[in-house]
Amino acid sequence: LKYPTGDYKTSQGELRAGSLVYLENNQRAWKTPSGRSATLVNDNGLWFSAKDGPQGAGDGRLFWYTEYDFNSTISPTLNGGVAACSTQDLNTWRFEGIVFHYTNLSDLVLGNEGPFYIERPKVLFNPKTKEYVMWAAMDNNNRELAMNSIMSSPYIDGPFLFKRSFYPDGNSTRDQVIFVNDENIPALGRTYYQTIEFVLPEAMMQPTWESAKFSSGETNFRSNYHRANYHEGYDYYHDIYNQRWRKEDIPWSVKCVDRLTGVERDIPVPTDANSDTCKDPEEYKVVIGQGVPEVSSKFVSPNESANSWWMPTSVPDVQAQSWSSNYRDGYCGIRNLEDSMDELDPAIDDYDPPDRSKCSNIADNPVTSKLQDKLIGVQRVIASRRAKFMAVSELTDDYMDTTGILQSFEGEFDAGNLISMIINMGQFGFSPGKQIKSTFSPPYMSEFNTAVDYKTRFRQYIRNFNDRAAYSLACVLDGVCPVNFKDQLTDGHV
8 A cells, every 4th residue: 555544645726627617507517706705815806807708707618616724713614615616728727616615414324423525626517416516535634434425516616515425336536527428428537445355264173083081091902993993893792702601700719618517618729630629519619700710891882981982072173972972872882782682691692782873973083084174164364455446336326326337447557536537637548337247346255164063063962972873863954973083184276
């Protein structure tokens, strides 16, 4: 930007050729003054005995409407306004008076209180309404508004009546001009600044595989394997039913009981054929256990807290639930762990345990590859730049508003302000076009899109455990089903 405020430096009192407007076919353009306009410059008045034709009051004159800043010590109603002068040869000027007073300005958009002032007034004659319409930039002493104001009058030299203040097409501007282009279309040209944003989805970290652990931090190898690769042997409660029948799951404990006295004695683990045995018939044998060593089940129970203590926490977006909850994420995970059979049920010998790998989320931690972060999160502004634009808007028939038909261009001419560019330099063929458009510049979006499930992709539950289970309404109706992390990892930014 050329200046910190984004606009040109304020300069007053400089006459630009584009500030003039040629008006004719009006009685005021050829009137003869009454002589009652005495000033300090001339006791008889600037208009005294003005002649017709060149340097006189003849038809067709160049009018210059310019802001006049003045702080009155008499009344705030006299604090400046828009003054008008006219000429036919650019050498001799005729003062037309103060055609509009600043005290008549009002902020009809934000309701701010004045005082207000005007910059760069521009007047056009509307042949349809037979009114002279003035557009001007309107601001306060702190230059906070950059608003447009519209005034109109049936006379060239006013008084102009305040009609409205607003932001045309939503733009703040201090550089504006109304004109009629080569196609005889009334238009408003203006420059404005806008921040262009560049948007990219937030990066989302992908989970890294971790080993299941005990609370001590040591790897729980059995649970680790079962949660990574389902194995039906780890999911069968009666896996050592033969050993249970033989009490080999209980440490060796054999007693001999005297039939008369009831005295018990322990029989040590036999080491050879001569080992101690019960004396028959004086004693009988009681077998409590005969595991040497005892045989333990490999069944990984979801009811044991040690198997559910560890949960994945590799990246912030992971929200894991306990393995016992994941176990019940499927229809077959909600079951009687003993399969409704007693440990001594002879039918166990013929029982074929089912494979529950497809109907539950027992394998909730399968081994996965490490993928790069994905650009699938919420859209964020990663960069922005301040740019200057020019817009040309078509005016309504009464010149009091824009129609919405416009064209806008990014860039800036070094030639100066719009009054000079459009009026003095021949308009450059500027036209509002034929389409209703907006001056709002949408942000530049990347090729990457926000994923629909970016918030919940790695969440094994949303609010309560098992609310994503295969039998939940979220899964059945909406497809928000159990998460094991491997199935959620995909290639690319999707």
